[in-house]
Amino acid sequence: MSAAIHIQSISKSFGSLKALDQVSFTVNQGEFFALLGPNGAGKTTLISILAGLTRADSGHIQVMGHDVVSDYRHARRAIGVVPQELVFDPFFTVRETLVFQSGYFGLKHNDAWVDELLENLGLTSKANVNMRSLSGGMKRRVLVAQALVHKPPVIVLDEPTAGVDVELRQSLWEFIQRLNREGHTIVLTTHYLEEAETLCNRIAMMKQGRILALDDKTHFLNKTGKRELHLRLDSAELPEQLRSRCKSQDKDTFHFTLDNLGELEDIMSLVRMAGRQIKDISLPEASLEDAFVRLMQESQS
Amino acid sequence: MTGFYTLFYKEVLRFWKVSLQTILAPVITALLYLTIFGHAIGSHVKVYNSVPYNGFLVPGLVMMAMLQNAFSNTSSSLIQSKITGNLVFILLPPLSHFEFFMAYVLAAVVRGLVVGAGVFVVAIWFVPVSLPHPLWSILFGLLGSIMLGILGLIAGIWAEKFDQLAGFQNFIIMPLTFLAGVFYSIHSLPEVWQQFSHLNPFFYMIDGFRYGFIGASDVPVWQSLAVVSGCTFVLTVIALQLIKTGYKLRH
Numbered sequence: 001m002s003a004a005i006h007i008q009s010i011s012k013s014f015g016s017l018k019a020l021d022q023v024s025f026t027v028n029q030g031e032f033f034a035l036l037g038p039n040g041a042g043k044t045t046l047i048s049i050l051a052g053l054t055r056a057d058s059g060h061i062q063v064m065g066h067d068v069v070s071d072y073r074h075a076r077r078a079i080g081v082v083p084q085e086l087v088f089d090p091f092f093t094v095r096e097t098l099v100f101q102s103g104y105f106g107l108k109h110n111d112a113w114v115d116e117l118l119e120n121l122g123l124t125s126k127a128n129v130n131m132r133s134l135s136g137g138m139k140r141r142v143l144v145a146q147a148l149v150h151k152p153p154v155i156v157l158d159e160p161t162a163g164v165d166v167e168l169r170q171s172l173w174e175f176i177q178r179l180n181r182e183g184h185t186i187v188l189t190t191h192y193l194e195e196a197e198t199l200c201n202r203i204a205m206m207k208q209g210r211i212l213a214l215d216d217k218t219h220f221l222n223k224t225g226k227r228e229l230h231l232r233l234d235s236a237e238l239p240e241q242l243r244s245r246c247k248s249q250d251k252d253t254f255h256f257t258l259d260n261l262g263e264l265e266d267i268m269s270l271v272r273m274a275g276r277q278i279k280d281i282s283l284p285e286a287s288l289e290d291a292f293v294r295l296m297q298e299s300q301s
Numbered sequence: 302m303t304g305f306y307t308l309f310y311k312e313v314l315r316f317w318k319v320s321l322q323t324i325l326a327p328v329i330t331a332l333l334y335l336t337i338f339g340h341a342i343g344s345h346v347k348v349y350n351s352v353p354y355n356g357f358l359v360p361g362l363v364m365m366a367m368l369q370n371a372f373s374n375t376s377s378s379l380i381q382s383k384i385t386g387n388l389v390f391i392l393l394p395p396l397s398h399f400e401f402f403m404a405y406v407l408a409a410v411v412r413g414l415v416v417g418a419g420v421f422v423v424a425i426w427f428v429p430v431s432l433p434h435p436l437w438s439i440l441f442g443l444l445g446s447i448m449l450g451i452l453g454l455i456a457g458i459w460a461e462k463f464d465q466l467a468g469f470q471n472f473i474i475m476p477l478t479f480l481a482g483v484f485y486s487i488h489s490l491p492e493v494w495q496q497f498s499h500l501n502p503f504f505y506m507i508d509g510f511r512y513g514f515i516g517a518s519d520v521p522v523w524q525s526l527a528v529v530s531g532c533t534f535v536l537t538v539i540a541l542q543l544i545k546t547g548y549k550l551r552h
């Protein structure tokens with residue numbers, strides 16, 4: 001089985017700016033993959049090369065086994081891209097836009113699927129409205145629908161939730177997750193890291209045109225190592241032996257930073273030995289945001 | 302095929318939806334030219350000794366309208382799509398460079414022919430016109446619209462801003478059209494300017510087109526056909542190559 005996306009040493013410069021520097025990675029079929037990175041990292045440039053909108057200076061990309069330059073017809077049929085920029089054609093209605101987009105992919109009788117897309121993206125009531133008179137969030141929904149008209153096995157979403165309200169965000173993700181369960185490969189960029197954390201199973205982190213890290217989500221979450229511990233005791237006084245370890249205190253709640261989970265045991269036994277009672281304890285899971293921030297800081301030094 | 306047909310249909314619908322500007326306006330402009338020039342010059346001048354000036358002017362105006370509108374259709378559609386960014390919807394699907402080319406150019410031809418027919422129909426209300434060789438006129442009308450559609454395509458691909466496109470139109474298309482003998486026979490020009498006119502491909506289009514109406518021309522009609530076909534061929538090759546390599550379309 002060919003990879004959904006296979007990227008081999010892609011480089012791209014704009015003048016003296018190296019937007020992408022020897023980027024290589026593979027996204028397997030059926031994955032829900034996140035491409036994360038700060039503004040200007042090169043995410044959109046990489047997606048543009050993937051979609052054939054931009055030509056790489058060197059390197060190759062295959063989508064479902066088809067080279068995006070030499071075998072562009074098959075490659076483009078296999079991929080649907082939601083562009084980051086909010087673009088639309090002001091001459092046409094929502095339905096016309098989708099019917100034309102189907103036609104460009106060679107699909108003549110696509111009405112059933114177009115209706116389903118409209119339905120799932122909450123656009124049914126806007127079907128015959130001119131694109132010009134839609135709100136920003138509505139236009140973004142149409143962009144998503146346009147990327148899906150040909151039921152591409154690989155779906156790439158470049159910040160699809162920027163400027164989209166909570167309700168649509170949820171229904172959009174439900175819909176995308178359904179497509180993922182049905183076997184579509186999803187690649188997503190977003191600056192809302194919680195989205196990536198809940199949805200994706202593999203994550204690549206980029207900065208200045210390079211891949212800094214690429215791993216399963218669980219690895220990112222565990223790799224942090226350090227964990228926060230919040231401990232509420234029966235009074236606002238901390239046992240003597242724990243004072244040096246405590247980072248801060250709100251009334252009877254004490255905050256610790258653990259280098260590893262083994263330290264938890266020490267703290268618990270010290271509390272017990274002091275004859276004190278634990279009223280509440282929380283050990284929030286490491287977040288992707290922590291991992292992201294740490295990685296970006298590390299890469300600076 | 303469906304991809305090509307859809308893009309073609311979209312391009313036709315695009316100008317049809319604003320037909321007030323894209324069809325009616327150019328017809329009225331041509332009519333104004335006819336009224337003003339026909340009135341000012343018409344009664345004093347005969348061309349080729351026997352042809353009344355108005356009968357000479359009408360085919361020139363019809364052809365000029367076709368050329369300008371064919372050019373305008375491809376160039377303005379492309380520049381608008383590039384600037385607003387919605388060209389991605391055409392660049393993302395698996396359309397070949399040939400489909401892209403054919404769809405844009407044919408839509409331009411449709412616009413050119415519709416406007417040309419409009420000018421013709423309105424003009425013959427006011428000016429008696431005969432059409433002894435209609436096939437020649439149709440052939441040159443088609444070829445001229447194709448050629449200007451392709452030129453518009455190239456200009457639209459090349460230009461990055463509206464003012465660059467306006468420059469192309471004002472410094473290349475307009476002078477070539479006006480110096481092509483829409484309003485006069487080049488035989489009425491000084492020798493030097495006659496020679497100069499022979500370097501202008503637009504001159505051959507209008508001369509050949511007019512031959513269908515008045516049965517007379519400045520140069521033999523076959524020569525005009527050869528020049529216009531040759532230019533169209535060269536422009537086709539250039540345009541196809543630009544689209545294929547993604548010049549200014551796929552960075």
Ligand SMILES: Nc1ncnc2c1ncn2[C@@H]1O[C@H](COP(=O)(O)OP(=O)(O)OP(=O)(O)O)[C@@H](O)[C@H]1O
Nearest residue numbers: 014019037038039040041042043044045046084552
């Ligand atoms: N057409 C272009 N011409 C010149 N520079 C460009 C062009 N497109 C992108 N760049 C530059 O390439 C770099 C990468 O840009 P890119 O849009 O890929 O970043 P990104 O990771 O998508 O950022 P964001 O999160 O803001 O969308 C940036 O420094 C950008 O300024």
Ligand SMILES: [Mg+2]
Nearest residue numbers: 043044045084
């Ligand atoms: Mg981006």
